[in-house]
Amino acid sequence: MKRQQSRLLETIQASEVCESDERVRYRVGDRQQEFHKDFPLILTIETSSYCNLKCVACPQKDLTRERSFMDPELFRKIVDEAARYDVRTWLHYMGEPLLHPQIFELLDYAKHSGLRHFGMSSNARILSEDRIERILDAGLTRFELSLDSLEPSLLGSLRPGGDPEEIIEHVHDFFRIKSARGQRHPITSISIRDLQENSAEAEAFADHWKDILQEPDFVLSLSFESWGGYASRDHAMFEVPDERRPCLKLWDTAIILSDGSLVGCNSMYDAQKVMGDVNTASIREIYDGPAYREMRERHIEGRACEIDLCRDCKDWYREYDPKQYKNLTAD
Ligand code: SF4
Numbered sequence: 284m285k286r287q288q289s290r291l292l293e294t295i296q297a298s299e300v301c302e303s304d305e306r307v308r309y310r311v312g313d314r315q316q317e318f319h320k321d322f323p324l325i326l327t328i329e330t331s332s333y334c335n336l337k338c339v340a341c342p343q344k345d346l347t348r349e350r351s352f353m354d355p356e357l358f359r360k361i362v363d364e365a366a367r368y369d370v371r372t373w374l375h376y377m378g379e380p381l382l383h384p385q386i387f388e389l390l391d392y393a394k395h396s397g398l399r400h401f402g403m404s405s406n407a408r409i410l411s412e413d414r415i416e417r418i419l420d421a422g423l424t425r426f427e428l429s430l431d432s433l434e435p436s437l438l439g440s441l442r443p444g445g446d447p448e449e450i451i452e453h454v455h456d457f458f459r460i461k462s463a464r465g466q467r468h469p470i471t472s473i474s475i476r477d478l479q480e481n482s483a484e485a486e487a488f489a490d491h492w493k494d495i496l497q498e499p500d501f502v503l504s505l506s507f508e509s510w511g512g513y514a515s516r517d518h519a520m521f522e523v524p525d526e527r528r529p530c531l532k533l534w535d536t537a538i539i540l541s542d543g544s545l546v547g548c549n550s551m552y553d554a555q556k557v558m559g560d561v562n563t564a565s566i567r568e569i570y571d572g573p574a575y576r577e578m579r580e581r582h583i584e585g586r587a588c589e590i591d592l593c594r595d596c597k598d599w600y601r602e603y604d605p606k607q608y609k610n611l612t613a614d
Pocket residue numbers: 511530531532533547548549550551587592593596597598599
């Protein structure tokens with residue numbers, strides 16, 4: 284593992300490297316990035332693979348794998364291991380976490396587990412006042428509300444399945460209640476995904492929320508993601524250089540699906556390639572296991588095109604793109 288990482292550092296021509304017992308930091312372009320030596324830096328736990336919207340740019344609605352809510356016992360096993368590392372943990376993936384019938388018990392377990400960073404996202408469709416209060420009590424360090432538009436007809440077409448006006452109202456309710464409680468945490472973002480349909484709206488979207496949000500909350504622009512080619516190129520602003528570099532997802536990310544299958548990136552959203560099963564192995568064993576090692580080797584050696592999933596995938600570039608995440612409320 285260590286040998287692989289130092290070869291990666293050479294490959295990306297690190298100009299500044301800092302190594303500690305637990306982490307390696309390197310420079311990619313004009314920014315620094317770091318990862319753990321033997322554990323993913325970002326861990327995503329799919330608490331629910333059921334959703335209550337059918338967003339156009341999201342493959343959830345077309346999953347062929349069996350949908351489920353994560354078993355609380357499996358969730359506790361994952362969180363117990365993750366709490367031993369300084370890992371950023373997200374408790375949602377292909378689905379709406381608030382649909383999980385025991386979501387607040389899971390959040391309570393995470394809160395008392397010793398996890399330093401755990402966040403969750405919601406589409407706000409069932410974000411009632413009662414749920415808002417419970418989210419604000421849950422000890423989350425981050426919360427994200429995915430919205431994409433303030434124009435009800437556009438929101439309804441990008442994120443069909445709910446009443447768009449009600450969803451927008453729920454988001455306003457969240458900030459009204461949070462403000463009334465005088466509470467800073469969880470740091471909350473409202474995200475707008477970069478799509479051709481809403482690109483003209485991004486500035487007005489940010490201006491609207493600037494008047495409502497209080498620091499440290501912010502509006503987050505997310506660059507387009509194709510989910511390994513699932514989302515149509517036609518509605519993307521997606522510029523990828525010809526020169527291919529190793530996909531850093533293979534070093535910094537692990538996603539655990541609701542049944543315990545561990546996948547390595549968003550192109551594996553339908554369990555197209557499973558790196559291991561967290562029901563029977565630890566995350567660390569899988570992260571340092573043969574499936575990850577083989578993929579990393581091919582990427583380091585410039586042979587990513589030998590991997591079916593990676594051959595035409597352009598999402599690797601998001602990790603090098605300074606516009607992957609952009610704070611639209613920053614001065
Ligand atoms: S290149 Fe694409 S498919 Fe391959 S590991 Fe990276 S994100 Fe996944």
